[in-house]
Structure formats: C-alpha cells, structure tokens
Amino acid sequence: MGSQTVERMCPKDPLAFIRQCVEERKLWWTYHINMRLKQRCISRKEIISSTANYEIIDEYPDDKYFPSYLIYSRYKDTVFHILFAVDVEGDNVRVVTAYYPDPKEWESDLKARRKTL
Numbered sequence: 001m002g003s004q005t006v007e008r009m010c011p012k013d014p015l016a017f018i019r020q021c022v023e024e025r026k027l028w029w030t031y032h033i034n035m036r037l038k039q040r041c042i043s044r045k046e047i048i049s050s051t052a053n054y055e056i057i058d059e060y061p062d063d064k065y066f067p068s069y070l071i072y073s074r075y076k077d078t079v080f081h082i083l084f085a086v087d088v089e090g091d092n093v094r095v096v097t098a099y100y101p102d103p104k105e106w107e108s109d110l111k112a113r114r115k116t117l
Helices: 012-023 031-040 044-048
Strands: 028-029 057-058 068-075 078-087 092-099
Touching: 012 044, 012 057, 012 068, 012 078, 012 092, 028 057, 031 092, 044 068
Parallel strands: 028 092
Antiparallel strands: 057 068, 068 078, 078 092
C-alpha cells in the first residue's frame, strides 16, 4: 500500500461558506474554544449572531488540520476575532478560538496587524 495524499480543500468563497455553516449550525466547538470563551467573556451567541459582520482578515491555507480563516467580527459595539477551520468535505466549520484584539498588536481598525520593527 502506497501513501495517500489528502488534498486540502479550500472553499471557493470562504466567507460565504463560513457564514452559511454558522447560520445553519454546522459548526463544531473545539475543546480549546470552550475553555477560551469562558475566560474571555465571549459568548456563543455573539459569534453566531454576528455573521453579517464577518470579514476575513487573514488566511491560513496550510493550517494543521484544515485551512483556517481569521475573522473580524462585531456584535453590537464589541469587536472580536474568531478563527474558523473549514472542513469543506464535511460541510462544517470548527470554531478554534476567539479573542478581543489587543490594540498594541493591531492597527486602529483592528483588522491589520501592526508592523514590528
């Protein structure tokens, strides 16, 4: 038996795929995110209810298990980032982590990382 290469599948429109999976509740909450949400006071409701505000701010096509996307989101007046791993073949997304962006690390729009000197 030869080794088999698994092709990493990225969605044609990652933002639409992520929004659809979240809206249809085709999402898995990883152990890591469950621990972080409580510590960081970000609720599942905020993540699920803010899909209209999602913007991709970074892409990691070669991430460990699945391609992943860092999303900027806003719920009411609160801005936070969410990392979603996309499983195109399984038709779902995994919520990997969520956090409030540190203004020292992000530009004023909280969408671009500050350049390090």
